[in-house]
Amino acid sequence: MKTPETPRSTSATRTNVTMSDVARLAGVSPMSVSNFYNQPAKVSIDTRSKILEAATALGYVPNLLTGVYTSGRSRVVGAVVPSLHNPSCASMIQGLEDFLGQNGYRLMLAIAENQASEYRAVRVFLGHRLDGIILTGTDHSHDVFQLLTRTGVPVVETWSSSGPFIKMGVGFSLFEAAFEMAQIMINRGYQQIGFVGHHSYNNLHLSKFQNGFQIAMREAGLREDLVYFTTGTLGFATAKFALDHLLQREPKLQALFCASDLLAAGAIFECARRGWSVPDRLAVASYGDYDIAAEIKPGLTTIRASGHDIGAAAARMIVESLEVGLPLIKTIDVGYEIIVRDSI
Amino acid sequence: MKTPETPRSTSATRTNVTMSDVARLAGVSPMSVSNFYNQPAKVSIDTRSKILEAATALGYVPNLLTGVYTSGRSRVVGAVVPSLHNPSCASMIQGLEDFLGQNGYRLMLAIAENQASEYRAVRVFLGHRLDGIILTGTDHSHDVFQLLTRTGVPVVETWSSSGPFIKMGVGFSLFEAAFEMAQIMINRGYQQIGFVGHHSYNNLHLSKFQNGFQIAMREAGLREDLVYFTTGTLGFATAKFALDHLLQREPKLQALFCASDLLAAGAIFECARRGWSVPDRLAVASYGDYDIAAEIKPGLTTIRASGHDIGAAAARMIVESLEVGLPLIKTIDVGYEIIVRDSI
């Protein structure tokens, strides 16, 4: 006489119907149940209906995790982003999830505001044997670089189209975009132009943008040191401090180039508070082309780059390099566009 | 003589260092390596240093997936949200990720714009044997309901504090919030008040909000049928259509109650275009208290509820019910606040 099975305490509250349970009820071998889910063509119609009936009766949901061992694939891709409040990041995640979902993959998300937490997230991702890892920006700690270089997992860095990349990269030329926008402002006759950035752990990323601005200013023989970095949240309020600071250093400040529409909108709101006309008293340009850029008065002249496209491209690079073995394409430039409205 | 091991083709590009590899190099049993990672106190200092050295040399990252079998826990929680462009959703995810990350859990994210894709996401989550599932709103298909009821996995529905819930819920009283805001508007003397909602698959969710508005109007003996639902993206532009439509039905329209600040901001921008003063020609109130609410001119009177708190509370409910076995608390009301500014 057999002793009755004692349920494992941890699964007391879980149903945990297994393939064997289904097989037993259907009166077939577990192998047939496995085949039913993975290669139905190999299973006779008769067996198929028996299995389907048993699976439905038991409410069986196949365990996707076990496939990871045998196939070596988890079909999960991990992404690390600095924040979801940044519309660019939100769009990228949306693009990622869209492509991944349509191709049978899932997204594991980590939010990391500094390099230490980025490293922790990457370790956990590797521990979960994810099929691919997507990072924000190109500025990562040496530990992250080393961890990802050693492993065979595909890695895509986003937003910049110029490396060096750990493995693959997708984005646009931050330098060129900022350079071109600065030139447009200079051509319109603005001379005292301030630059407002936002401190995050992706400084290298932002520094390419800042460089574009400064080189353009230098080439035009203009002052290139009116640069201010905010540290608070990337909300509108932060812009006020930046404006105050720059005006103190250069009372004749004529224009502002902001690294984000959120900052630029804040500057425009602050001008409204001061009764200043934009662009007559202060011209404002920025990066983002978020919803608000077209709605605000005056419309914001800004750089548009598609976060959705970047996310989707990053996901495609991962999936393709998984399917083919090694990446075919190592870098994708999704380009940018300058949207001219009335703020400069 | 043994035949040399043939590497599995799928892992050709992966390092895949295993616990056994580390054990072999360190000259100890795999069990000691396992203990080293999970219960270091049980391992002698001598053994510990040998293992650490071997693990570092091989670049070993413990496989977190296998623990799922034996412990029955994946330490991953899944969340389904309709969109990341909605700041409320973004905040909730941020709150979720914060709490989860601090407690050693990870987030798997799915974006689902309709009930069918929500169902697919839930199936995949269950397949991955996630430790908990967080849903947006309380309006789900029967299939989702059934799937989640049968399983032992903890489930939290968000944003509403009134059920019926599949298992647990966290949010605030949508009805009360809308009712109170409508009363405030009525008390200020507005009579022709329009309501602007946004169609999504969480209609039940929104309908509680709409009900609050309509009951308040009915009790005051005012017209309650000036309701319009937009279908486009939740951007600013959508508000224009809503306003046009409601004005056509009621030219004397005095006020607008929007289900989102994004809609309200769009309405205010549209008023600016028409040269209408807010609140004199048209008063505007809404829900959200996003950044823009405080920045826009005039400041937006709006309902504030913390998405971050809701996310964190949902994560806590999952983790606690996992730790304790069964949920202690089934419902949490995080409350709301009405922020009065100048738009009404």
Next chain:
DNA sequence: CTGAAAGCGCTTACAG
């Protein structure tokens, strides 16, 4: 403190 045995739920590779 250490490690040999059995098993988590599946899949691969194969014999029937």
Next chain:
DNA sequence: CTGAAAGCGCTTACAG
């Protein structure tokens, strides 16, 4: 078309 055997990388429960 079907299924018995071995194994994926780890952990539990236990004997030493």
